[in-house]
Amino acid sequence: MKKIFSHDVLPIVENLHNVLKLNGIKSTIRSENLNVGIGGMGCCPELWVSDQEFEHALKLIETIDTLPPETDETWVCSNCMEEVEGQFSECWNCGKPRRQIL
Ligand SMILES: [Zn+2]
Numbered sequence: 001m002k003k004i005f006s007h008d009v010l011p012i013v014e015n016l017h018n019v020l021k022l023n024g025i026k027s028t029i030r031s032e033n034l035n036v037g038i039g040g041m042g043c044c045p046e047l048w049v050s051d052q053e054f055e056h057a058l059k060l061i062e063t064i065d066t067l068p069p070e071t072d073e074t075w076v077c078s079n080c081m082e083e084v085e086g087q088f089s090e091c092w093n094c095g096k097p098r099r100q101i102l
Pocket residue numbers: 077078079080081082091092093094095096
């Protein structure tokens with residue numbers, strides 16, 4: 001197994017997990033439970049795929065532009081930990097984009 005992706009916002013990892021599944025690639029989400037209530041400190045959910053499918057999955061991820069799904073849910077900036085309303089794609093405090101791959 002190899003880690004192919006991680007993000008501190010679980011729905012983003014789940015979304016990618018589903019995209020890979022739709023493309024016939026089996027992936028596993030790890031560490032998701034650790035993310036609850038800890039403010040994202042060193043506990044990002046990770047997406048893992050098998051060694052055999054890693055290259056394929058990586059190419060797929062590079063071509064995907066669907067991360068994450070737009071929602072109105074408040075999200076937490078991975079840089080400064082400020083809460084940002086769902087309609088904003090960047091952190092109001094530090095300007096860090098919400099969308100982020102690796
Ligand atoms: Zn920020």
